[in-house]
Each structure stands twice: as C-alpha cells, then as structure tokens.
Amino acid sequence: MADTPGADARGAMLPAARRQWLLEHLAGRGVLRITHIARIMGVTPVTVRRDVNDLAGEGLVERVHGGVRLVTGASAALPGRRPDATPAIGMVVPSLDYYWPEVIRGAQDAAQENCARLVLRGASYRVDEVRHQAEWMIGSGAVDALLVAPPTRGAEAEELVSWLTALAVPVVLVERSAVSGPYRRHVESVRTDHAAGAELAVRHLHGQGHRRIGLVVSASSPTSGQVRDGWHRATADLSLPPAPEVLVAAYYEPGWGVDVDQVLDLCAEQGATALVVHSDREAVSLVQRAEERGVRVPGDLAVVAYDDEVARFAHPSLTAVRPPKYAIGGTAVHLALDRLAHGADRPVRRVVLSSELLERDSTGVPARTPRQATGNRP
Numbered sequence: 001m002a003d004t005p006g007a008d009a010r011g012a013m014l015p016a017a018r019r020q021w022l023l024e025h026l027a028g029r030g031v032l033r034i035t036h037i038a039r040i041m042g043v044t045p046v047t048v049r050r051d052v053n054d055l056a057g058e059g060l061v062e063r064v065h066g067g068v069r070l071v072t073g074a075s076a077a078l079p080g081r082r083p084d085a086t087p088a089i090g091m092v093v094p095s096l097d098y099y100w101p102e103v104i105r106g107a108q109d110a111a112q113e114n115c116a117r118l119v120l121r122g123a124s125y126r127v128d129e130v131r132h133q134a135e136w137m138i139g140s141g142a143v144d145a146l147l148v149a150p151p152t153r154g155a156e157a158e159e160l161v162s163w164l165t166a167l168a169v170p171v172v173l174v175e176r177s178a179v180s181g182p183y184r185r186h187v188e189s190v191r192t193d194h195a196a197g198a199e200l201a202v203r204h205l206h207g208q209g210h211r212r213i214g215l216v217v218s219a220s221s222p223t224s225g226q227v228r229d230g231w232h233r234a235t236a237d238l239s240l241p242p243a244p245e246v247l248v249a250a251y252y253e254p255g256w257g258v259d260v261d262q263v264l265d266l267c268a269e270q271g272a273t274a275l276v277v278h279s280d281r282e283a284v285s286l287v288q289r290a291e292e293r294g295v296r297v298p299g300d301l302a303v304v305a306y307d308d309e310v311a312r313f314a315h316p317s318l319t320a321v322r323p324p325k326y327a328i329g330g331t332a333v334h335l336a337l338d339r340l341a342h343g344a345d346r347p348v349r350r351v352v353l354s355s356e357l358l359e360r361d362s363t364g365v366p367a368r369t370p371r372q373a374t375g376n377r378p
Helices: 007-011 015-026 034-041 045-057 100-113 127-139 155-165 194-207 224-237 256-270 280-292 325-345
Strands: 061-064 067-070 088-093 117-122 145-148 171-174 189-192 213-218 245-248 274-278 302-306 319-322 350-353 356-358
Touching (some): 015 067, 034 045, 034 067, 045 061, 061 325, 067 325, 088 100, 088 325, 100 325, 117 127, 127 145, 145 325, 189 325, 194 302, 194 356, 213 224, 213 256, 213 280, 224 245, 224 274, 256 280, 325 350
Parallel strands (some): 088 145, 145 171, 213 245, 274 302, 302 319
Antiparallel strands (some): 061 067
C-alpha cells in the first residue's frame, strides 16, 4: 500500500497525482464516500467528483450512490501492487494481558483463515492513546480496516468515536457499541451481552436456593455498568430482597482491602448468601479474604466470578460467567472483511453474542443461617 501523504500535501497535488493517489487508496477498500475522500485529501467534494468522473471515463472506477469504488482488476495496474494483495486488518485493544488475548487469538485465526493479516497495537483505556495508535495505523497506510475497543463514555470519547467513523477505512468496534453524528447513527460493532451474562449468574444462584444475592463490581472496568444493569434486572424480575451492591477499587489498588472487608461486613449484616463479582481477580481476592475471616465458600457464601480468565485456578475453583471472547475477535474480522468486499452499500451490523456459565466449586445450596463474617476482622 502506498504511503499516505498529509492533507496539505494532497491538497496541493496536481490533478494527475491526485487521481493516482485516489486509485491507490481505493485498492482493496470497497466503496468510499466522496465526503470522506475529500476530507482526507484536503480538497472540496466538487474536486473529488471531478477526479472520479475522469477516472470513471477511463474505466478505472465506478460511481455508486454517494461514493466510488475501484473497478475489478484495476488494482493490477497500480505500481507495486499485486492483484491478490493481502488485506491488512488493524486491531487496537486496551490490554494485552487480561481478557483481550483470547479476543486477539480469535481475530488472528479468522484473519489467517480468510487470507488476511492482523496488525496488532496495544493501547489503554485513554482516549488519546487509542487515537494515537489508530492514527499511526491509518496514517502509515498499514491497514485496510480497523478493529478498535475505544472508550465510549464522556465528551472526549464521543469525539473519538466520531473521528473513527469518519476514517476512510471500515471501522468495527470490539466489545463496545456506540452511535455517532447528529442523527445518532449506529457504528458497526460486535460485543458481548454482559447484562444477560450477569442475569445468568443471578438465576443460577437463585436456582440453588439463594435469595439475597449481592453484587461486587470493579470501578476500573468499562463492563461494570452492563453487569450492574443485568443484576438489577434479574433481582427485580425474581422479586429478590435487598442485598449488598458495592463498587470496589481494583484488587491491586490501596483501597481494595477496605472495600473487600466492607463487602463481607455487608453480607453478614444483610444476610446475603451469594455474590456475583466482576471481575475474576476481584473474585479470587475476595474469596481469599473470606477464608481468612472464617467465611466458608460456598458453605457460607457462594461466589460467581465474571470473566472466567483465572477463575478455574482459584481454591475453590470459581463458578464463572465466560464471555465469548474468541468468537468476538473472529466475528470482528469477518465484519471488517465483509465491509471491504461490499462497501458502504451494506447495512450497518451490530452483533451481540451471549455468554455461558461454567459451574464449579464456589456455588451450592446455601446454609440455613449465614455465618457472621467477623473472623480476623481488624
């Protein structure tokens, strides 16, 4: 793929150079909108339409409603390109060591199966870092489509999503959903229904006889809000009595020790016999602290972890809700490749996948009388 010059340089191009750049940019990308091309080139839509008309007259491109695409076979004439050039799918994820490795593996396998190449960049949950990585991929001409898991809450996050949707390459949100623009149009996405996953956990515990089922969610996770929504929905639908609902610090933060003791105190005060805990790391740490305080899991307190990253390695092994991480990655690649093949004419797709619950040793029938969680409480 040719290097992508800056907007000022493209705007100053002679018509012939502009048309050459346009042909190279269209190669392997399906349909591009005239307005997107104009924005990237730093010229007016009228100028782009004039170039498109000239190229269409030569049989190199064809006009579609609101956009343009390369005529099949035309890319073979471009300098340095092969007719069967492998599409490159960029992927920007907020973590490379928790949750996301399985998503990446699914994307990598799907790319290989479809003769595509995955270009991975690690970022964070910060808007500026996500944009930096995406800009690097797009600006260097390294990718033909982009999979990204951006922040979606707040004014800066909304601005980032708007910027992503204006890019000249297809963009698929991964484990996120968002709308963009004045008409609040949906952005192509694939995500887990985390609310339904939390409901699954509550109903599992309810089926075992638990009635006061609490919730513990990590303040550091963008998934916590959806998990909370599902817990509220399930407890309301089952008409369950009040139970602890606690937003806690991440297990590695200084405030975690205070938060986990507060959770166990509330369970004792309110008679809660079960907890749904997001995420795995907080669940494992909570169970360890419960044992130190003489609270038996699952005898006194049943625990369902949410994420299933390390839940099976805990003692006791934790029952967990497992999001379909591998399928999320593979589906994202398929959406991007399909968009490259069919262009802007295809309707936007929003794919929502379901989690599964894996029953292990941390859940069971509750004891008749919940044990008071005092133990070695300082």
